[in-house]
Amino acid sequence: MIEVDFRLARPGGFSLECGFAVPASGVTALFGRSGAGKTTIIQAVAGVVRPDAGRIVVDGEVFFESARGIDVPIEARRVGYVFQDSRLFPHLKVEGNLRYGERRSRAAERRIGFEAVVDLLGIGHLLARRPHTLSGGERQRVAIGRALLAQPRLLLMDEPLAALDEARKAEILPYLERLRDEMGLPILYVSHALDEVLRLADTLVALSEGRQVAAGPVAQVMSRPDMLPVLGRFDLGTLLECEVVRHDAAYGLSTLAFSGGELWVPQVGRAVGGKVRARVRARDVALALTKPEGVSVSNLLPAVVEAVRALDGPYADIALRVGEGQLAAMVTRESVARLGLRPGLAVWAMVKSVAVEGSRPEAFELGESPFRSGAIT
Amino acid sequence: MLTPEEWTAVTLSLRVAFWATFWSLPFAVLTAFVLARARFPGKSLLDGLVYLPLVLPKVVVGYLLLLTLGGRGLIGQYLDAWFGIKLIFTTAGATVAAAVVSFPLTVNAIRLALEAVDRGLETAARTLGASRLDVFFSVTLPLMLPGILSGALLAIASALGEFGATITFVSNVEGQTRTIPLAIYSATHMPDGDAMALRLTLVSVVLALGSLLLASLVDRRIRVMIGRG
Known part of the structure; x- marks a missing residue:
């Protein structure tokens, strides 16, 4: 387990309080807008920032505990840290950068080999180069390799893609997926980009203005209505874990099954039986009291209203x-009154658009866009 | 070209300047590091002390050296009694004078270089398992190298030109403390010393220009070497 529970206040008025325990496996995303405190959390885990009070424990080893006066120095924590700005050493070549942490690790603890990392990240041809001659994407891959070769027990990544353009992001994402799937190393991943989080994360800690909004499995957290301050009204919605049921090549569609029924989406690059995540934004779900006839929307699901909550504006x-599952819809308060929406009422949910995160490593070629989104209307 | 006497002055100057810089450099790096990074009470006092020789009349610096390190000085008497070290009228004394006077310039150049080092790189090094000391030698120092070298060349250049503190502290002894500036001073007091003064002046100009050119050349080389080019 990775247990993080601390508070911290800064002279400027910024304060941060968080408390979560997540599995020491897979990718845990720290998600929120800028200024939410995501980076501060991984800085505290790395030991770069010292909390005012609290406790940080990774895999049973106490990194920080204010009550007992424990504060393990940065270099003794053995956490790999990938910075947004890569921070490669300008006076060393790529190989020197990669070996920097490796040389300082204990020989008995070297589980991650040089060749394997160079291979995984595709940086073999860069070894003799100087950091300032690399592209942003190459620099970030080298930085990831350098962190891995320090033989960390936990990898911290601070928006490693934020400084890159879309093409470079698409270049790196598949490597991150391979890292997640092949290295068996727990990763704390800071991001404000929803698509990255949905594509990579298993567990999600959502933050807003220095406060923890929610923590738990991605699908569970993403579907919570109190994610509004994190996601904003535009992106509030439901994340559905789906299975591909069939493809319809003639129309270019796929059918996905989730716990509440089936959805038609633009064909996904996954074989039948594969798992994908689908996101339905609340604003893309319209409601009708009777089964709509003669509409172009193809995803019609019978549903029961569970709760009605007024939002801003x-x-x-x-x-x-919906069946065994849940779905969030956003309508105007005027519609609530006109339709008489109340808990227990049976309605039809019209899903106007589904964004499918259809990219698992085996299905997509390296470099392809992580998301296929489209409206079936 | 040069008379044996003039050659003596030139080689003595070079020796004094080199050793003054050599011995003061580690202290200058340490002082620059403390001034740039550490926070402690009395730091502004240390800051002032370090830069004092720069603003004090050099004669005052020399006289203070005489009071502290002279034969009957506060420290000087013990240097002689315990270690047999005599600074008065000796090349060692001239070296100390040159070191003290050039120290603030060296510290300043190194401090600027240190402040330009990205501390994020040092943090990165520590997350990779390097201790503070290790980080200093493997990251900070290499990145400061251009600053240290330009500081050193500046120190050599200013040590070559030292006059006031030297003549006050260790006097004007041929072959011991008579560096180029002192030799020029002596020559101007001799009835037919004009030619000697002129020759030594030319040597001074050549040396000063040479060290400046060397400084910019070395700086460029190193910047390329450490990827800051």
């Missing part, structure tokens, strides 16, 4: 039960 968030 004219909108209301409607929590729906």
